[in-house]
Amino acid sequence: MSEMNEGGPAQPRAIVVGHGEFAGGLVSAVGQICGMADKLVVLSMMGMTPEGIEEMIREQVARTGVQVIFTDLPAGSATTAARRIVKDDPRLVLVSGVNLATLLDFVFNNAVPPTEAARTAAERGKASLIVVGR
Amino acid sequence: MAIQLYRIDDRLIHGQVVVGWGQPLNIRFLVLVDDMVAGSDWEKDLYRMAVPPEMEIIFNDVQTAIREHARYASDPRPGLLLTGDIESMYRLVKGVKAIGSVNLGGIHHRAGRSEKLRYIFLTPAEENELREIEAAGVEVTAQDVPSSRAVPLPEVLQGAAR
Numbered sequence: 001m002s003e004m005n006e007g008g009p010a011q012p013r014a015i016v017v018g019h020g021e022f023a024g025g026l027v028s029a030v031g032q033i034c035g036m037a038d039k040l041v042v043l044s045m046m047g048m049t050p051e052g053i054e055e056m057i058r059e060q061v062a063r064t065g066v067q068v069i070f071t072d073l074p075a076g077s078a079t080t081a082a083r084r085i086v087k088d089d090p091r092l093v094l095v096s097g098v099n100l101a102t103l104l105d106f107v108f109n110n111a112v113p114p115t116e117a118a119r120t121a122a123e124r125g126k127a128s129l130i131v132v133g134r
Numbered sequence: 135m136a137i138q139l140y141r142i143d144d145r146l147i148h149g150q151v152v153v154g155w156g157q158p159l160n161i162r163f164l165v166l167v168d169d170m171v172a173g174s175d176w177e178k179d180l181y182r183m184a185v186p187p188e189m190e191i192i193f194n195d196v197q198t199a200i201r202e203h204a205r206y207a208s209d210p211r212p213g214l215l216l217t218g219d220i221e222s223m224y225r226l227v228k229g230v231k232a233i234g235s236v237n238l239g240g241i242h243h244r245a246g247r248s249e250k251l252r253y254i255f256l257t258p259a260e261e262n263e264l265r266e267i268e269a270a271g272v273e274v275t276a277q278d279v280p281s282s283r284a285v286p287l288p289e290v291l292q293g294a295a296r
Binding site for chain 1: 144146147148151153176180181185186243244253
């Protein structure tokens, strides 16, 4: 299930954080579809203060060195916390409103830096929303 | 319509506020009462971007909110007033004297606070402020989302509903 990198687990390329079990569920789906769940760090913010959420994300950015943060809802606490972190570190990119199509495009795109892959993936995610029927 | 909900929530604008309460109450304006946010253009931009286009957001410090409250209360649109801490709501209640109920939506764990509900943690000083708010004739209940039960303050303080 995990993509291996020179005999070890893949280096994470992004953090996914959201309400409830959103991040875990989404990353689990990535793993089921393409086996690259270990490119993504799952964070849950249940029961945490705004400061706690921000601290948790900052710690994971420092620990993993990732430069991309995906969050679920533009109005969410995780997005607010991530925006504060991105303000302090202009190397980082935040994508809010992440969906499965976005993450799949992101994990497959190794040809460009993660921040650039995130921008491309966001466009793919937007385009994946379709309405069928009247 | 006036203000439909007076809420204390340390996350300020987030999913439960904008979607969880905002949708069923058809909220059309939000009054965010916070001295620090009201004094920072960056903080205001941060929260403005979290609000959907159909909702107006107004930023006030506590003193301005007290002064402008009558105007918000007579607004024909349904509104929601939000503070990030108990102290700001306490000052507002004392200054306005026209608030009927206060919703505890989220006050999370910090040093010195003890758990009362899954989403409510209080210091002894905060417990006293809430008792004083209720003693002023304001109904205080804890309810994170509309579908959950509104827990009366005495039950919250006992920690019985944990």
